[in-house]
Amino acid sequence: MTGDAIRAALVRRLRLTSNISEDDIKEIEALPISVRQFPAEMPVVRDGERATDCCLIADGFCVRSKTIANGKRQILSIHIPGEIPDLMSLFLHVMDHELSTLTPSTLGFISHETLQKLHRRAPNIAEMFWRDTLIDAAMFREWIVNVGQRPAPSRLAHVMIELRERLRIIGRVDGDHFEMPMTQEQIGEALGITAVHANRVIKQLRQEGILEFHRGRVTVLDERKFLELADFDDRYLHQSPTL
DNA sequence: TCATTAACTGAGG
């Protein structure tokens, strides 16, 4: 995949989630990007590392996570093509968590220097990145509520629906199914439960006729029950651009 | 390797 295709992934998302102008699109299309391929389950930026670039996902799924002293890992967020998961490293240079791939991924790296110059030159783009970062924080608040307060089946349904609604924006929901390329171990790490319990929860949703989950693909069988279980309100995603 | 399930255990309501 070329730099052009990677910039296109970002532009596509910004067109759908913000009021980006044609001039600003030209700015983004002129950004120097270095492209790198990563295999599945590979760290991209490690906890404690000093980042010099921000990472734009062109293709693949990534997660942000933290690992505690006893080795247990908490997955904090899931990221999809068109997103810049470590945008905050532009101002918080030393990573306080890890970014890693879930699937083989094509990533574009934009230097902090380039982005800082862009911020000064194009305040509208700076505002869009501000907005992205605030939405990121809103998603973390929702994640905390999810893991801290919802029962496990609702936790799973909520994470699934959030992922689906974000995939929908980039045109990656196909009818009643969408990709969630995670093992049950990883789902457990996202929900704060063991892999065995994640399996029990999936089994329960399957038996209740709500969904099917197989090889990283979710198929929704009963949308009404699914929504009710997830207790999902998309307000926190702030999807429509401010008008 | 990952998914599945049973059996047992304990916390907590």
Place this chain on the structure above:
DNA sequence: CCTCAGTTAATGA
């Protein structure tokens, strides 16, 4: 007594 969830272990795809 019931539900939820961790642990362990066996087995299947």
